[in-house]
Amino acid sequence: MLSLHGYGPSIFEGTVLTLEVSFSALMIAMVLGIVGAMSKLSHSSILRTVAQIYTTVIRGVPDLVLMLLVYFGGQVLINQIGPLVGYDEYIDINPFIAGISTIGFIFGAYMTETFRGAILAVNRGQLEAGYAYGMSGGLVFRRIMLPQMVRHALPGFGNNWLVLIKTTALVSIIGLDDMVRKAAMAAGATRMPFTFYVVVAINYLLITTVSIYILKYLEKRYSVGVRRE
């Protein structure tokens, strides 16, 4: 069996942090994704253009570059604004905030495309039928749009989630103690880098494998009402 020289609990803490970053970033991404999808489908051409620029820029720039831009750039920006509003001390940007907001911002763009497709896949006639029954816009969204949208969005959503988990490894570069960084520290102390990175790789495999099973179950559940070919 693998001997971790007492670094097991430390790696475990890192794994918990990785999960925290993943879920926090996912929340941000979902909110941005819904706002983005609504904007892309809205009647306002300004909103459509902004959403289009957002998704295009994210597709064109590597996640690492965006993260370094937010982390280092945000640091400079905050310390330039600080004195202007009467705050003289040096402000350190929190890597957790920088990490989850960058990852959330990136995956918000991917979620935008997923949700946009899902909204378009819902039958227009059903929405009109809802309005014809006198339902309000909110009620039509909750009762008719949402349950069917979820079914269409799940496969894309699942893919985005699996990529997102792996992207969280980048937060180790901006100094957040996730499992990759914990492994790097343990590797430095024990001179056993291979062992510790293998442990981290196995952890990622466990997380993605469990995710895949949960997503499969959800997909099955949400397509109960659909006839299969």
Added chain:
Amino acid sequence: MDFSIIAENFDIYIDGLKNTLFLVSISLAAGLIMAIPLAVLRTSAGKVVQAPIRAFVYFFRGTPLLVQMFLVYYGFGQFDVFKESIFWPFFKEAYFCALFTFSLNTCAYTTEIIRGAIETTPHGEIEAARAAGMSTFLMLRRIVLPSAFRRALPAYSNEIIFMLHGSALASVITIIDITGAARIVSSRYYSPYEAFLTAAAFYMVITFTIVFLIKRLEVHWYKHLQPPGST
């Protein structure tokens, strides 16, 4: 913001650009060359041959590229046997480790893409090839693979973009690619905005050039599917 810093240090970015393009194109080429036989085996060989390919794809698709790169660059040196082997002169170089990891990573993703494309070959095409008396190899070369490549192109173009973006990680293990150049300029002049925005612009230009070239290729490859008279 002061972009004169960028103008003065533009040659660092040009070196970075060369490294990025080199890393990405070599990795993609190596990955694709390895992925084709693996995908064919994955769709036709017995369970015993398939198992290691499945494991390889599962590992590389289920773990972050960063961890894979650390495993190769830092991890391999843990074993004295490996350090004394003939491979060590290669694996102690960051550049080779990045190439090695990127190639295997893109190979795993590409194997899955091509496998999916091969599996959706219409039965009629295979039956026609068999009826015409083609051997399995000839059928693969003339019928299955050309049509699979066409179906795989949209997904593969995404993979090219992912590899380009993933190559930014090379800067973490001391390689001066576009991101590496930006990190140097950023820390030398304490100007993260100018440095990283320039890097972002470089990547965007490359990304959209690739997207444009693939659109052209798609038009060319799908010409026989276009309704007559169009374009």
